[in-house]
Amino acid sequence: MEHWDELRDGASMNFLEEPPPGLVKNSEMTPEQLETATQFVDELIDLGVLERPREPLKNNFPLFLVEKVVRGQWRCIADGKSGGQNDVCSSDPVHLGAPDDILPFLYTGGVSAVLDISKFFHMFPTVASETKYIGLIHPTTGAQYCYCLSYTSN
Numbered sequence: 001m002e003h004w005d006e007l008r009d010g011a012s013m014n015f016l017e018e019p020p021p022g023l024v025k026n027s028e029m030t031p032e033q034l035e036t037a038t039q040f041v042d043e044l045i046d047l048g049v050l051e052r053p054r055e056p057l058k059n060n061f062p063l064f065l066v067e068k069v070v071r072g073q074w075r076c077i078a079d080g081k082s083g084g085q086n087d088v089c090s091s092d093p094v095h096l097g098a099p100d101d102i103l104p105f106l107y108t109g110g111v112s113a114v115l116d117i118s119k120f121f122h123m124f125p126t127v128a129s130e131t132k133y134i135g136l137i138h139p140t141t142g143a144q145y146c147y148c149l150s151y152t153s154n
Helices: 005-009 031-046 099-105 128-133
Strands: 063-067 074-078 135-137 144-147
Touching: 031 063, 031 074, 031 144, 128 135, 128 144
Parallel strands: none
Antiparallel strands: 063 074, 135 144
């Protein structure tokens, strides 16, 4: 870990060019979805993953929710497609096996899983120059947040 610079200095979103400017509103939410999204964002704030931006945000990930397999439960998604970040990001330097490489080796009655490693911004500190492009708008208060430069659990 001492040689993994991105853990110390921040991980890049691998922008090939500046994301388009402008803040995008979160999706419309039912009262139940709004409660879920608020709990999600508040937990990220409490964990030290989100902080108030040090400079004005130029862009954000609007939030939307998708229903989990268990009916009535929701997963909160930070949407880089609607925010415009996905269009200017290169792929992560991560290599995963394709289903055609894995499925033939599974046995009858076996278990498989899906691994979502889409971007590092929610798991590792963010490189300072990019925080203004990966903001988040609190679903209840409307306050602006960005993913942190360093995590300090409260």
